[in-house]
Amino acid sequence: MKLALVGDIGGTNARFALWRAERLESVQVLATADFATPELAIEHYLVGLDLGAEALGAVCLAVAGPVGGEHFRFTNNHWHIERSAFCRSLGLPAGGLLLVNDFTAMALGMTRLRPHERLQVCPGVAEPGCPAVVIGPGTGLGVGALLPLGGGRWQALPGEGGHVDLPIGNPREAALWQALFAQLGHVRAEDALSGNGLLQLYRAFCSVDGHDPVLASPAAVTAAALAGDTLASAVLEQFCVWLGRVAGNNVLTLGARGGVYIVGGVVPRFAGFFQTSGFCRGLADKGCMSGYLDGIPVWLVTAEYPGLEGAGVALQQALEERPELH
Structure with a gap:
């Protein structure tokens, strides 16, 4: 062709x-x-x-x-x-x-990853034939699922999972949620788990703990956290835990024992911090269902062009279904 x-x-x-x-x-x-x-x-x-x-x-x-x-x-x-x-x-x-x-393409791009293009965050082994969760904090919060169809074919299920309610796991998170609610009204996962969400979360911390906010951008919050600032580090840690809670909710909903892929432009900026954060704890903190999350692998994707790769996979599959284009 x-x-x-x-x-x-x-x-x-x-x-x-x-x-x-x-x-x-x-x-x-x-x-x-x-x-x-x-x-x-x-x-x-x-x-x-x-x-x-x-x-x-x-x-x-x-x-x-x-x-x-x-x-x-x-x-x-x-x-x-x-x-x-x-x-x-x-x-x-x-x-x-x-x-x-775009998140369909991102999800399909996970099928093209090479070993050096992902970092292990939570250990485990993906169960063959099971769905995987693809979740990505960026400008917003993208959430999708990747389903193996057999024969080397895949189906991506995009959705609007970034707009689900932000989950509350303990009294501290309830207080932070109240501060976010005072700023925003309805509080979506995306309101905390995105670039701008990180700044919103920092302001919520300041409100709850009685600090004057001095950091004015997500990049400033991240830089301060990586430099050892106590408040900014706590904000970034809560970001990671909350991302784990939302990812874990999706694993339970989908039966996604095929693993979790963390994508998007935000998390790779603090990859080392993320790998040692409370993300895995937040992922598995599901009460009587916590055991279900045991052994589910999580990877942080560092590939440069996963969306382009996924667009290629989508096109390849379409071409195989439509021989008149060859």
Whole structure:
């Protein structure tokens, strides 16, 4: 078949690569603000490789949001896509564009990890044939599931698990929840377990413990914690424990004895702290069901382009189902 192109598009950056022989080639990151449309960004990417749009046979883009229907509007940048016009612009066959939810791509990307692209957080052995949880604090909190279908095929189940209620496990967490509620009203998991959530959590600590907040960004909270600041360290520790509680809830809901993958841009910034934190304790703190969590492995993903890899997996599976695109 002709070349295929995959993309992982966020609010600020669009990552593009060629997908050939089930591998990524020529990864490039472009600023979405530099291009009026995704078609123009793709054309620019191809020109840099001395390729024309006619070289493409299919395109798969991982995007934030629901992907049904003819039109897709990005929620975090100015781009939008009309499927038929997109295909005409790039000379693709009808139906040559596959859009997938960004966390669908992220989950599928877990099937492509190499050993050096993940760090063990909680020891254990994944049970074959069982679902896995993929959870990622970033700009928000992404949560999804990865289901093995057999024969080397996979299905990702995206959802809105970042918007579940933030769980309370002890009186201290109840006090912090009350402080968050005073700031926000309804308290979602994402309100504590995201980049901005880390700052919200710091302010909650200050409110409960009677401190004046002096740190003004998530990066400042993380830097202070890693430098040994007592308050910031307690905030980051609570972040890890709460992430464990939410991940553990998902394991129980899904029967996800296939393991837990921690993804996203936040946690790798303090990977060493995270590996020795109370995350595993929070994961397994499930009362009479705590034993169910024993032996479930957890990995922190450090791969550079898991979303692009997952877009490639999604495209590969679609191509196998649609031979007319070959």
